[in-house]
Amino acid sequence: MFKEAKDGPVKAITANRLGDGLVVFLTENGAWTRNLAEARLIADGEALEEALVYGRAQHDARVVIDPYAIDVTTDGEDPQPIRLRERIRADLGPTVAYGDAERAALAARAAPKGG
Amino acid sequence: MYRYDEFDAAFVHERVEQFRGQVVRRLSGELTEEQFRPLRLMNGVYLQLHAYMLRVAIPYGTLNSGQMRGLAHVARTYDRGYGHFTTRQNVQFNWPALKDIPDLLDDLAKVEMHAIQTSGNCIRNVTADHFAGAAADEIVDPRPYAEILRQWSSLHPEFSFLPRKFKIAVTGAPRDRAATQVHDIGIHAVRGDDGRLGFSIYVGGGLGRTPMIAHRIRDFLPAEHLLSYVEAILRVYNLFGRRDNKYKARIKILVHETGADEIRRQVEAEWERIRDGVLSLPADEIRRIEAYFAPPPLEPQASDGLAGARAKDPVLDLWVDQNTVAHRVAGHAVATISLKPVGGTPGDATADQMDAVAALADRYSHGEIRVSHEQNLILPHVREDDLPELHAALADLGLATPNAGLITDSICCPGLDYCALANARSIPIAQEISERFAEPARQREIGDLKIKISGCINACGHHHVGNIGILGVEKKGEEFYQLLLGGSGDETASIGDIIGRGFAGDEIVGAVETVVDTYLEHRSGPDETFLAAYRRLGQEPFKEALYGGG
DSSP, rough: OOOOSSSSSEEEEEEETTOOOEEEEBBBSOOEESSSGOOOEEEEEEHHHHHHHHHEEEEESEEEEEEEEEEEESSSSSSSEHHHHHHHHHSSSSSSSSSSHHHHHHHHHHHHOOO | OOOOHHHHHHHHHHHHHHHHHHHHHHHTTTTHHHHHHHHHHHTTTTEEESEEEEEEGGGGGEHHHHHHHHHHHHHHHSSSEEEEOTTSSEEEEEEOGGGGGGHHHHHHHHHTOTTTTSSSBOOOEEETTTTTTTTTOOSSSSSHHHHHHHHHHTTOOOGOOOOSOOOOOEESSSSSOOGGGGGEEEEEEETTSSSEEEEEEEEOOOOOOSOBEEEEEEEEGGGGGGGHHHHHHHHHHHSOOOOGGGGGGGGGHHHHHHHHHHHHHHHHHHHHEEEESSSOOOOHHHHHHHHHOOOOOOOOOOOHHHHHHHHOHHHHHHHHHHHHEEEEEEEETEEESOOOOOOOOTTTTHHHHHHHHHHHHHSSSSTTEOTTSSOEEEEEEEEEEGGGHHHHHHHHHTOOOOOSSTTTOOEOOOOGGSSOSSSSHHHHHHHHHHHHOHHHHHHHHHOSSOEESSSSSTTTTTTSSEEEEEEEETTEEEEEEEEEEEEBSTOBOOOOESSSSEEETTTHHHHHHHHHHHHHHHHSTTTTTTTHHHHOOOOOOOOHHHHHOO
C-alpha cells in the first residue's frame, strides 16, 4: 500500500483519521493536524520509534488508521514530503481541480474572450 | 429496467442496517480496523489516499433518472459535489465520512441502489453493452441476462469467497462495446442455425499485471442454460483457482496454466452434472425478466427538422455526427454525453450535471440513462428531431464535447491523485492529451482512436487494450510512463505491445503526438483507422519515430 520511509534525516508521522478518513500528521503535543507545517519533525532513531509506537496506540485508540513515517525535506520555508505520493496527500487533495471548481474553470476557458 | 421486488428491498435495507451496526461498533472500538476492513470492503468502502471512497454499483450500466438524481443527492449531501463514473460502469464518491456512509447507503436504497459486491473476492457488478436495448446491430438486449446473472450472483453462498474477484460482461451485439474478451467470463449473444438464441462463452480474459485475452470455450450455449454453465465455470475456478498467491489467483492464470481445452473439458463435465437442474432458466422466467426491460413505445418516424438544423449549425452537425449512433427504431438516435471535456477529469460529473442529465433523460430519453465502460453517459432513446434541443442543453452544461470515440475521449483511472495503489498520476496526462488534440478538426482527421491510461499495473484504466495505452510507473521517485500500441477491447481484442523505454511525465504527451503523426503519415487513407494501420505496419515505423534508428 505504501512504502515506509527508510532514509532521509527528517520524518513526520502521517495517517488517515478514523471518522472521516482525511489525511493527518502527528504534532509535537501528540495531537493530529491537517497541516504538515504544524507536524512534529523527527530525526531517525529512538524518537522515531517512540512516535511510531504512539501512532500505533492512536490507531488502537480509534483516532487514526495505519500511521507510518514519511521522509520530509525542510529545505524550503515549510516542510515538504519527498515522495510525490506524500506531497499529494499533504496537499490534502488531488493535483487537479475537481467538482464545481473544475466545472467553473472549464466554463471560464470556454467563454468567449474580450469585452 | 429492473425494479426491486419486496425481497430485494428488504434485503438491501437489512444490509444497510447491518453495516450501520458495524460502523457503530468500529467507531466505539468493538471492532478493530483489521476486523472491520473486510466488512467495509464488502459494502464498497475503501480507504484511499485522501479519504474513504465509496463505490456504488450500477448494474449493467443502466440507470433511470430517479437513480441519477439519487446519485446527485449523495454527491451533494455526503461528498464534495461530484462523482466519478468508472470503467466498470459504476460510480465512485471520493470523500464520504465513515460515520455518514450508513445514511448515504440508506438514501441510495431509496432509489434501488447499493454498494454490495463492488469489492472483495466475489462476483462483481455484471457489465453490458452501454447501447443495450437501443443499438441497431443488437441480436438481443443483453440486460435481462445480465440481470439474471446479477440475481444469481448476489450473495451466492458458494461464490462469496472466491480465490479472487470475478468480472462478467455481456454483449447482445456482434460489435463488442463491452470489452467482454478481457473479462473473467465474456458472454456474446448469438443466433443458432435454427434461429434460437444462445451465447458464445469466453473465459479467462483479464488485464492487470498479467493481461490475457479470453478463450472461447463454447460456441453456442442455449440461452436457458446460461446460469448452469456459468455456475459450472465458477465451480471449476473455485476448486482449482490458486489461493496461495493473489497475483496468480484470477481465472485467467488458471486457464493459462491448465490450458483452455482442459478447462473446457472440466467445465463441460461439471455442466453435464448440473445442466438440467434448478438453474435451468424457464422460458416464463426469462420473459418475466425481459418485461422489466421492455423498450419504450417508440414509433418509427421520419426526421423533419434535423437535417436542416445541422446544415445551419456546424457545431450541432459535428456533435450529431460524432456523438450519436443509429437507433433500432427509425427516426431515433442513441446519444453519448461525453464526460471528457477538454482539460477536464475523465468520467467526473458534478451533482448539478447529474441532476440536469436526469432532467434531460426525462424529457428526451424516456427517463433512461446508461453509463459506458468508457466513462461516458448515454441517452439511449432520443428522437432525432429532439437532438438540436438536447445538444443546446448539453452545451449549457459543459457536456456537449463532440469527441465520442476520438483521441480526447480517453479512459483514465483516478491514478495517484486519488488512489492508494497508484504509482503515478493519470488524470493530468489525460488532460494534457485532450488539450494537445483539442481542435475538433484535428481530432476528426485522426479518426477513431482509443487512448487508455492507468496509474499502476492494476490497469483500471485498461491501458493494455488502448489503441494507445499509457501506464504510469514510479522510477527513482519520478513519474514515468510506458507506451503501449495496438491494443483493442473490441471483438478483435488484442493486448498492446510495449513499444520501448518509457517517457518522463513532461515527455509522454509529445510521444503520443509522435505516434499519431507517424500514423497520419503512414496510413493508407483516411478510412484506415489507427488500429488497422498499426496492425498492418507493425511496431517499426513507430519505434523509429519515437527512438530513432539503431
